[in-house]
Amino acid sequence: MTATPPQPYSPSAPRAQRQRRPARDVPPPGPRPPGRAGRQVPPGSRHALRDTLALVVAVPLVAVLALPAAFAGGGTRRWFGGRSESQRAEAQAAKDAAAAAFYELDTAQRDLRISIETIAAVDDTPAARRALTDFEALGRRIDEVSHQYIQAVDAHDLDRDDLEASAAARARAELTRAKDELDNVKRELDRFADGLGPLLGKAETQLARLAPAVERARQGLLAASNALDAVRASGLKADDLAARLAALAPELTKLNQGAGQHGVPQTLERAERVAREAEGVRVEAARLPERAAEIDHRLVSLRTRAQALTTRAGQVEPVLSELRRRFTAACWQDLQNVPDGAAENVRQAELKLKEAQAARDDQRWPDATALLSTVRALLNTTDESVSAAGERLRRLNAVQKEPQQEIDRTRFAIRDAQRLAMAGRNTPDPRHARPLDDSVARLERAIGTLEGRHPDYWHFLTETEAVRRTVAGVVAQIREERGGSAH
Template identity: 35%
Template sequence: MSAPGGTSWWRRDRDAPRREAAAAREAAAAAMLELDAALADLPDAVAAAEEAGPPAGGRRAHHRIPAPDSLTRDWRDLSTHADAVIGHYLQALSGHDPAADAEPGAARAAAAELGAAAAALREVHGQVQRFRDQYGEVLAAASRARAAAARAVSATRDAVATARAALDAAGAAGLADPGLDGVLADAERLAAGAAADLAARRAAPALDAAEKGRREAEAAAARARALPERAAEVRRGAASVRTRREALGTRHERLAPVMSELRRRYPLTAWSDVERAPQRAAEALAEADEALTALEGALGAPVLDVPAAAALLARVRAAAGRVDDEVRAATGRLQRLDAVAADPGSLLGEVQRAVVDARRFLGGLPEERARRFRRTFEDLARRLPPLEEAARGRRPDWGAVLREAQSIEDGLDRLVRTARAD
């Protein structure tokens, strides 16, 4: 007699152990796949979480969350137990050949061992899920930090490549900035170090190094892209200082008659500080010529070292400025002496107004504050009558008169500024 479906009852009973063994094998394989998926990212995430922590000085960066001490212990226990359960499953799987399951005894043993393995695998999977629930925030933060570090390493490499391309383009145009080679080499070194840190599961140092390298590479790219405009500015500046150099020669020649007038009309004490103006101006003019010659050579080279040319241009301008300063100082001294000799009352009036203004200022202060500055004011004010006497004497020393007038005015100015800030 046959059972429904055409299978004899005795055959159905004989096949039952084999079907149970196959079902147990499938259940165990499914549990193993599920556990393997749950464990796949945990070793890296835990390693990253263990590495992450408060940075130096106790401050926490936004991408770091310190891992609790229990995480390492719990992960060690969990991973050790999971390895043992997986080992038992693999042993059970290798110890039961599906071809031998036709024998009822072997099939029942396979079903029992593989069923137990499946249950153990599912139990570990539950433990993994509880571990994730407990440490999810730390693990997620570590994963974000690792992802951020990976993006930063990639961005740094891109920034270095961009900077290198910009520097190559400038070189093709005959422009150079030798300092950029070192900057790019440093950025490349930082990128390589960041990649090594990332591979060694040190996400935080990798991110720091990568960000520093990216900033250096971006700065280098900006400098490289700016070379054409900087070179144009240097060329315009060179044309300007050539014209200025011609004017400086004429101005320097005017110093001789100015110094002659000073020597003829006033004692040395009145202009001793500008006595060497012609020599200092000549030295500055010679430096301007030397730098200008070097600048012309740099501009005529096959490849223009832009920073070096800019430094030479700045040197020419600084030297030319010193020539102007010396000529202005000597000329101004003669004009000032002539003015005070012709009209000493004008100078005295300026000092008198400064005294009056300071007195009014102190008068508007609270008595306690004004008292602290009154002695200084009175000392300065007492110097005005002797100044007037010296200026109106028979043979005034106009240099001494000018210095004393300036000293009084400077002292009053300091007094007012100090009182205001008090």
Template identity: 30%
Template sequence: MDKRQSAVESAVQASDQLFPERRMRQLWDPVAQLCYRASAAYLAVTEQAQTPTPTRRPPGELDLTIRQLADAAHAVDQFYDAHRPQLDNASSTLAAVPAVVAQAHTAADTVMARLAGEASAYLEYPSVQSKRSALVDAVVALETAGSANAKREAAARVRSAVTALDDAISAAPTRAQDAKKALSSVQTRMAAARTRAEGLAPAYSALLREFNAASSSDVSGNEAASRREIAAAEAKLEQATTALTSGNPDLALELTASVRAHLSSAEQHVDAVTDRLVLLREVRDNPKAKENEVRFRLRDAQMLAVSRGLTSEWGSVLDAQLDRIDRIAGGLNGRHPDYWAYVTGLDAVKTFISGVVQRMKKQTGSQ
């Protein structure tokens, strides 16, 4: 019984250290108490029997003690059989922790040696530096880990950091070529952005001449904003070119990404004006097209409400949108109607109708 109890006790301790969520100790304690009581009874009987003048013991005490030992041993066997996979897994995992830690250290030493030798030319690359720092931190955490579980988790982080650094070293030789391609790409995009920006001023001027002043008030600063973004992109591009020629392709790629961001912003400023002009001219030429589109959406929504029996809840809400459309359409008057207010107003109604449709479909469990 003692041997069986000790073996299971060790496995339970391993489970507590590695997998406390299994609550193995709580399950084991009642069985352990049976063992302790059986052992105490056995010791009491044997110690009394070994005294020079043993006292007379109650009849059947020895048989009772033997049964206690047998029952306790059987309970240990039952517990082990019931939890064998978890206990064996915990024991083997705990036994493997020293080897896991040693393997993590070996892997870290190997990749660090690679960085100090064949890959030393890439040591200053930010992508390599960051991964190296992460590995150093992971190794320090492993060396200071206390419990077996903490050591396993820290070793896993070391292995992950080793893989990341190894990948960064392997990718380093192609970073320069990647940076050259990226620079060539953004230079082409820069030229295109400048060409597009040249059309902003004429488009804005046309907006002012052809449409109500309110139609362009929100884009009045777009020309200056696009110029600022293109200038910022040019500055970053120059820095990226310098970084590449200085042997720092990582920084060149990072700066190239910044160039793209500035160019995207510049393009958005330009498109906001040129697209506005195209849209307003289309609406001016055929204002009813926009209105009819929204009225069609409204009729569809009303038919949906009827078909799904939701008119009591949504009918008046949708009917109110018809009044909104009429008011917006009635605003197109005068010498210079506010077509932009007309467009944004109808778009707001369309968005509202779409929201009502989605809610009706959700209510009836259909998309």
């Protein structure tokens, strides 16, 4: 008997002859979550299928019709029809949707973790600490729903040959619930991320300032070092500036160690402080030659002034002699010690000038500057006291010759204040009228002291000055009150 040649494959062939349908596996955009891989047909089953096809060719038709029943349990997939395949497809779609939701949640969590780490590195306020705590709580919630999703995936093998419609329906329901939970937590995570805006913006601003601040500090230290080298090259020592610059070396070491070791806020503050102090050293170093020249000029000027005051102090004694001869003791007693005081002040000033010169020679610039300030104060005091004696004699001569001029000047001030107090009023305010009336009486008493054989001209002058000060105070009070009411 001639053997029948093998027939080509056709859809109407028995199900045992069809190739097994590949398992559906649509991975999400990222790493595929854990699940069961599609099972393969055992090697023994593939050999049985090949032998069966050979028998189909060799045996009569009646035997062929009996083959499906004989191979129903031979390891091939059972064929359930349209309903089972529809449920399987729906379950697979639910699985794919859940996988996508899982991937989106994982990506969002990883992105948000970067933001949280940024805030934690910069901000230590209660709000930042609360955000970290809330993120940890969200992380635990994410772990919980992720575990539920993985359990749902592992519990159902959608590629199983004998998957029943009911099992596929249960798989779809559980995977749908897992996706809904993943979506809910994703929405919570999004809301939390939206609330981090102010904290994250503040942290990013500080981080953006960090690198430029550190670089400014380094450049500032370099500029200060270069300026100091230039000053030393000109012959100036600048030891105090060198000590200040050396004190910044440990701070530079900490800056080089970075914010990871010392914290962003602390590093930022340190960089700004180092830059500020280095700039101060640089400015003073650049100004040091000018400062040295200024100190030299002040030494010469103050030395000349001290010599001039020595000459003027010698002229005080003749002035005092004339005051004693022509006026009462009350007019000159307070000037008795002016000659001795002036001489002592000049002597002290000359000693301080020598010390300042020595400090300048040693290039102790702060000491030299302080000593020169002391010299200037001593000479100012001496100048005032020496000038006071001559001014006293001049004023006493003027009032002795024409006291009426002082009287008229004071009366004019009182009348001018009285007119201002009455402006726009029928009666003056007692707060203004009383001190003005007292001033009138005080002036009359002062005029009375000019009578007699030895008038006290100095008392008269001090009284008229006091009256004018009182009147000026009343005028200022009136103008202030009326200016305030106008507003």
